[in-house]
Amino acid sequence: MNRKFFQQQSGFIASYILYGIGLLAIVGAAYARLSTNTQQGQSVQDTVNEVAVQLEVIKGKIMLCAAVYPDGDHAQFDTRHAYPAPATAGNIAVISAVACPTPNGPLSLALMPDGIPLPVSPPDFEEWVYEHTEAGGIRLRLIPRLSGGAAATRERLLRQYDGSIIANGDEIVFAVLN
Template identity: 70%
Template structure:
């Protein structure tokens, strides 16, 4: 073999190792990108779960405060939990922004304008506005519907794990028990 052929073979050998190295770097880059994207999605889900948990506590606090501030209030709809709001809508459900404390001193007072100075929280972007439900048999519930059918599945599953005794699924809708 002459020197020219040997040099061509060596350069081909070196080029194949360089291509092999580039291929390995591409595989590692794709794997890292997927891992990073998965971590970001996990952080978004956890942030949404934390937002829902804090919103749930704010709304629950407002509902309980309503009965504490206006203990003589009466929604006049059924014979239980008189001082708690009971929306007149179908199934005694309504958007949380429409819910009012019954019999406040100057008539009904919206949960959003209570004297606690805390505004009603806006639901997370993946969900519709909170729905308040108060029925004679089932008590007081807060409902959260995903904006898209089957949406926010990871968030819903994590919330169900976080609230095993007070949260349930009703179709795609999350239902949280406030008071039985």
């Protein structure tokens, strides 16, 4: 009788051990999923922070251009002559093709006397795009490398810069000057 009793107890104990292992597996899977979501959220926030820093650097270069060379004239339209304009024809270009109008000729924003290089585009985005409109507005655009890409980053930026940013399809448009 003792032997049968011990067999029943050992079966009972084994079932609890298996039950405990199952619970640990479920908790482990939930923790792994939570950790992955946290890492993805941190990655998005890191990109948003990087965009914020890059935006300030580029805005600073734009304002510095007009401050250091107030008599500059990009000769493209009748507004904001001292501000940078695309070095090519038209009013939209990637930021590396934008020049500050100086009395000695166009000077790339990358070569401004602040000593700060132009930022490399944030992950998942093409190079920053600069737009100087005929009405005098200056905009910076971020375009995802893939159609519909960087949606979480775009949504977080829209919340963070509410009022000074708009979404134009997949593009994010920052108003620098109106």
